[in-house]
Amino acid sequence: MILTGAVLATGIAAASVFYSPVQRSVTAIDMVDPGRAVEQAVLDAYRLAPTLEKFLSEPDAWWPGTLNPDDLLPAKVLKKVAVAPGDTLMALLTEAGAEPSDSQAAITALNAKFNPRKLKVGQEITLTFERNDADSYRLFEMSLSPSVEREVNVTRVESGSFRANEVIREFNVEHARVGGTIDDSLYNAGIAAGLNNSLLSEFIRIFSYDVDFQREVQPGDRFELFFERHHDDAGKTMKTGRISVAAMTLSGRELRYYFYQPSDGGDADYFTPAGSSVRKALLRTPIDGARLTSGFGVRRHPILGYSLMHKGVDFGAQTGTPIQAAGEGVVEMSGWNGGYGQYVRIKHGNGYATAYAHMSRLGVKTGQRVRQGQVIGAVGTTGRSTGPHLHYEVMQNGKQINPTGVRFPSGRKLEGKEFDRFRRASEGLDKEFRGTPQLALLNRGE
Numbered sequence: 343m344i345l346t347g348a349v350l351a352t353g354i355a356a357a358s359v360f361y362s363p364v365q366r367s368v369t370a371i372d373m374v375d376p377g378r379a380v381e382q383a384v385l386d387a388y389r390l391a392p393t394l395e396k397f398l399s400e401p402d403a404w405w406p407g408t409l410n411p412d413d414l415l416p417a418k419v420l421k422k423v424a425v426a427p428g429d430t431l432m433a434l435l436t437e438a439g440a441e442p443s444d445s446q447a448a449i450t451a452l453n454a455k456f457n458p459r460k461l462k463v464g465q466e467i468t469l470t471f472e473r474n475d476a477d478s479y480r481l482f483e484m485s486l487s488p489s490v491e492r493e494v495n496v497t498r499v500e501s502g503s504f505r506a507n508e509v510i511r512e513f514n515v516e517h518a519r520v521g522g523t524i525d526d527s528l529y530n531a532g533i534a535a536g537l538n539n540s541l542l543s544e545f546i547r548i549f550s551y552d553v554d555f556q557r558e559v560q561p562g563d564r565f566e567l568f569f570e571r572h573h574d575d576a577g578k579t580m581k582t583g584r585i586s587v588a589a590m591t592l593s594g595r596e597l598r599y600y601f602y603q604p605s606d607g608g609d610a611d612y613f614t615p616a617g618s619s620v621r622k623a624l625l626r627t628p629i630d631g632a633r634l635t636s637g638f639g640v641r642r643h644p645i646l647g648y649s650l651m652h653k654g655v656d657f658g659a660q661t662g663t664p665i666q667a668a669g670e671g672v673v674e675m676s677g678w679n680g681g682y683g684q685y686v687r688i689k690h691g692n693g694y695a696t697a698y699a700h701m702s703r704l705g706v707k708t709g710q711r712v713r714q715g716q717v718i719g720a721v722g723t724t725g726r727s728t729g730p731h732l733h734y735e736v737m738q739n740g741k742q743i744n745p746t747g748v749r750f751p752s753g754r755k756l757e758g759k760e761f762d763r764f765r766r767a768s769e770g771l772d773k774e775f776r777g778t779p780q781l782a783l784l785n786r787g788e
């Protein structure tokens with residue numbers, strides 16, 4: 343149907359008749375990506391137009407003798423499919439037009455290099471069908487890239503069975519430096535500087551222990567990061583890796599962290615220049631800082647700052663934005679709580695508790711143990727609330743305290759020889775950092 347429509351669009355009236363064998367054999371193959379299929383069909387039609395014109399003006403000279411319309415069928419047809427939730431590879435291949443026996447043989451071959459059960463939703467698979475006889479096609483090749491470095495191909499061999507082959511691409515890794523000044527939001531500034539979403543959310547995660555992204559980030563503040571960039575020989579970014587140095591300057595105060603793996607087998611983490619881990623008992627921003635609606639000017643906005651009447655702080659974000667447990671603990675309450683609407687309270691150690699209000703969705707049950715950063719529900723506007731936001735409270739011995747004022751001790755402090763080793767590593771990173779020109783614009787690539 344797509345082919346007929348596209349060919350008619352080129353203005354060749356008789357084309358649909360001429361094309362019918364193509365249409366019959368190819369429709370089953372080309373349906374998944376209609377945009378691409380139409381594009382291909384139009385190109386084919388243009389390619390064939392002179393032939394068709396000649397055929398229509400002198401049919402006897404062409405038909406049935408010298409030109410068999412079957413010869414115009416492409417020898418190979420490419421089709422891209424994507425794994426949807428609930429898909430099995432068998433169903434996907436068969437639906438795409440492969441014979442069940444071919445699908446089975448191809449999957450068996452694939453298994454030698456890649457476990458089909460590890461297919462993720464959204465994974466693209468390129469299928470090549472080869473022309474079998476007059477009007478049918480059979481599966482020739484299936485190829486997929488489980489990661490940017492790796493491609494697995496399964497190809498039909500003479501005997502009719504399939505063989506898997508794996509291609510590993512090696513990228514060059516170097517450190518890249520990106521930074522900028524915040525005008526309206528860290529998210530926008532980060533994207534403008536060329537950061538991808540995964541780098542940006544990792545950067546924000548590193549600072550979420552110390553920075554209240556709603557209240558503490560102001561226009562003119564700066565951010566800078568030094569991270570691993572994997573690029574191909576042409577210099578194109580194929581993948582971004584670990585952030586080695588992360589820095590923010592907030593109202594003139596610099597926060598600077600270095601990734602470090604202690605030599606004593608302790609957890610790899612981010613550490614301040616003084617050797618303190620960033621990890622704290624509670625997050626200051628218990629929500630993805632990239633998804634906050636701009637907090638600028640909130641110091642003058644009574645509802646967004648802490649007040650005795652209000653007893654908490656608010657984070658403005660869209661309904662549905664995931665809320666994270668500020669710290670490890672046990673859920674003391676999860677349910678409706680009057681003006682607070684849908685509400686979760688978590689009990690942490692040392693007499694501390696945190697509470698989350700106006701949620702649209704509760705993701706935990708009373709009595710449940712939660713990890714720091716675990717998603718416990720979503721932002722909403724339930725209860726006495728004028729718009730979607732997270733109302734967040736910190737309690738000490740049952741009383742609300744000002745969360746903007748509490749400072750929690752850091753997780754680990756590097757000392758002695760371990761600190762000396764860390765200092766050498768961080769100074770080395772700084773030196774490398776200063777010697778690296780700022781990357782103007784990172785080629786996008788997750």
Ligand SMILES: [Zn+2]
Nearest residue numbers: 654655656733
């Ligand atoms: Zn509030």
